[in-house]
Amino acid sequence: MQPKIFASFASTHKQLLEEELRERVNKLVAPSVVKEAMLYSLEAGGKRIRPLLLFATLDAFGLDTKKGLLPAAAIEMIHTYSLIHDDLPSMDNDDLRRGKPTNHKVFGDAFAILAGDALLTYSFQLIAEIRDEDAHATTKLALIQALSQASGAEGMVGGQVADIAGEDKDLTLSDLEYIHVHKTGKLLECSVVAGAILAEATEEKIQRLSKFAYHLGLAFQIRDDILDLEGEEERIGKRVGSDAVNKKGTYPSILTLDGAKAALSEHIELAKAQLKETGLSTHMLEAITNLIETRDH
Amino acid sequence: MQPKIFASFASTHKQLLEEELRERVNKLVAPSVVKEAMLYSLEAGGKRIRPLLLFATLDAFGLDTKKGLLPAAAIEMIHTYSLIHDDLPSMDNDDLRRGKPTNHKVFGDAFAILAGDALLTYSFQLIAEIRDEDAHATTKLALIQALSQASGAEGMVGGQVADIAGEDKDLTLSDLEYIHVHKTGKLLECSVVAGAILAEATEEKIQRLSKFAYHLGLAFQIRDDILDLEGEEERIGKRVGSDAVNKKGTYPSILTLDGAKAALSEHIELAKAQLKETGLSTHMLEAITNLIETRDH
Numbered sequence: 001m002q003p004k005i006f007a008s009f010a011s012t013h014k015q016l017l018e019e020e021l022r023e024r025v026n027k028l029v030a031p032s033v034v035k036e037a038m039l040y041s042l043e044a045g046g047k048r049i050r051p052l053l054l055f056a057t058l059d060a061f062g063l064d065t066k067k068g069l070l071p072a073a074a075i076e077m078i079h080t081y082s083l084i085h086d087d088l089p090s091m092d093n094d095d096l097r098r099g100k101p102t103n104h105k106v107f108g109d110a111f112a113i114l115a116g117d118a119l120l121t122y123s124f125q126l127i128a129e130i131r132d133e134d135a136h137a138t139t140k141l142a143l144i145q146a147l148s149q150a151s152g153a154e155g156m157v158g159g160q161v162a163d164i165a166g167e168d169k170d171l172t173l174s175d176l177e178y179i180h181v182h183k184t185g186k187l188l189e190c191s192v193v194a195g196a197i198l199a200e201a202t203e204e205k206i207q208r209l210s211k212f213a214y215h216l217g218l219a220f221q222i223r224d225d226i227l228d229l230e231g232e233e234e235r236i237g238k239r240v241g242s243d244a245v246n247k248k249g250t251y252p253s254i255l256t257l258d259g260a261k262a263a264l265s266e267h268i269e270l271a272k273a274q275l276k277e278t279g280l281s282t283h284m285l286e287a288i289t290n291l292i293e294t295r296d297h
Numbered sequence: 298m299q300p301k302i303f304a305s306f307a308s309t310h311k312q313l314l315e316e317e318l319r320e321r322v323n324k325l326v327a328p329s330v331v332k333e334a335m336l337y338s339l340e341a342g343g344k345r346i347r348p349l350l351l352f353a354t355l356d357a358f359g360l361d362t363k364k365g366l367l368p369a370a371a372i373e374m375i376h377t378y379s380l381i382h383d384d385l386p387s388m389d390n391d392d393l394r395r396g397k398p399t400n401h402k403v404f405g406d407a408f409a410i411l412a413g414d415a416l417l418t419y420s421f422q423l424i425a426e427i428r429d430e431d432a433h434a435t436t437k438l439a440l441i442q443a444l445s446q447a448s449g450a451e452g453m454v455g456g457q458v459a460d461i462a463g464e465d466k467d468l469t470l471s472d473l474e475y476i477h478v479h480k481t482g483k484l485l486e487c488s489v490v491a492g493a494i495l496a497e498a499t500e501e502k503i504q505r506l507s508k509f510a511y512h513l514g515l516a517f518q519i520r521d522d523i524l525d526l527e528g529e530e531e532r533i534g535k536r537v538g539s540d541a542v543n544k545k546g547t548y549p550s551i552l553t554l555d556g557a558k559a560a561l562s563e564h565i566e567l568a569k570a571q572l573k574e575t576g577l578s579t580h581m582l583e584a585i586t587n588l589i590e591t592r593d594h
Contacts, residue, residue: 116414121448
């Protein structure tokens with residue numbers, strides 16, 4: 001597939017998604033400050049990788065991707081709430097995200113926590129409000145079940161807990177994988193699985209797509225760690241020594257930089273192999289996979 | 298109805314609920330610290346007024362109250378998460394709740410925030426997992442819709458935002474009612490409405506029960522403010538002067554103590570009138586109403 005076909009797919013769907021997010025928050029009958037805080041982080045940009053995975057999965061099944069607008073918005077709200085809470089002083093204490101002040105820097109800690117809570121809560125309402133012609137009642141419930149499991153204690157929240165609990169400890173590869181599979185992997189996986197649920201796919205296809213997304217999620221995280229390290233090298237203008245490579249709890253620190261690159265390739269190959277086995281028309285999902293392998297930010 | 302019949306109804310259902318809460322958290326495959334933090338606050342006691350309202354509503358329709366176990370657990374999880382987040386240093390900064398150290402005092406701010414997030418997320422999963430013989434798929438979706446609306450930006454979270462935004466400001470009675478109707482009222486109302494939804498009640502009955510719960514919620518809050526004031530009098534051993542009565546943003550401060558007592562009686566009467574109009578067998582709901590009118594803690 002030509003990259004420009006995917007670029008157009010991505011920009012069209014990003015725009016649709018962003019309009020939906022804005023509209024859904026604007027229509028809330030709520031104090032304006034909480035709506036502003038919700039929108040501030042929803043509109044802070046980002047690659048919208050989770051929504052795109054969902055749309056691309058619907059595309060693989062030959063379905064109208066618009067069916068996925070509300071679940072995609074719900075997933076992006078959950079991702080956004082997790083960033084707001086993770087940035088808080090008592091968590092990662094980050095002042096900047098994507099070059100802009102973090103939510104609590106603008107709205108204060110209390111409103112940041114509450115804006116996160118509101119986004120998380122609203123996400124489930126959005127799925128309950130999918131039009132009946134876009135999904136059966138049992139399909140909507142399956143989406144809610146998958147989304148809450150992927151984002152709660154057994155998924156994303158559990159990963160964040162393990163990440164904080166593991167700070168300043170020597171992590172094994174298996175500790176590190178637990179953190180990433182849960183903290184970022186589960187919601188990425190759920191984005192693909194949600195598309196398959198909407199398509200009323202067979203259990204076998206859901207399993208394949210879920211494995212595809214599992215490997216994609218790990219590849220995403222390994223690439224992140226590699227970019228961090230290479231970014232650091234660029235910043236200081238020379239190869240970083242063992243200190244930076246050994247920065248705890250990253251793939252390069254455990255596997256070496258070359259080992260991390262090899263692991264990245266391996267997960268990308270495994271992801272593509274699962275995709276192929278689905279027998280679906282997975283051009284868009286492949287394009288996202290290539291993007292994740294080679295992304296430079 | 299004899300008070301002891303309600304007392305037995307309440308203690309039986311509290312026990313069932315508490316077992317369900319414990320079981321549901323214990324079965325999570327998640328880092329133990331987040332499960333401990335979730336259970337710590339779920340098991341900190343409390344009147345379980347929201348679950349009891351739900352069970353009492355099912356009883357009014359002559360239904361098996363066990364049908365309500367999962368939605369009741371979901372509502373109690375949402376109530377509990379809201380207490381954990383409200384107690385945080387950046388919100389009300391409370392060190393004690395019901396005589397025990399607050400969640401963040403025991404587990405730290407980060408795990409307290411995450412335990413709250415996990416409880417909120419899990420609550421929607423519980424509803425999606427109600428057995429098909431206990432509720433149709435469309436009924437479960439109606440529950441999720443009602444619960445997310447009652448607890449998000451348009452409900453409880455919106456009320457908490459307004460409460461924080463109104464701190465140290467002169468509140469009118471209408472400001473104060475907005476805060477209470479949203480911060481505590483909406484979830485109380487939802488507890489009753491959830492029972493009616495489970496009973497597949499007519500829209501007219503749902504509306505009546507919703508109005509009943511609206512007045513009950515306001516009565517609950519007014520009684521709270523009166524208890525605070527009288528408790529303060531008891532603590533200092535004499536009638537409190539205008540300073541305490543004028544403590545900002547309470548019913549006695551706006552209506553005087555006598556005015557607050559009159560408003561309490563009025564909301565109790567309005568609540569009972571709505572109940573009567575339902576034509577249901579509302580003994581248990583009446584017992585809860587009497588309890589709220591006369592409670593001393």
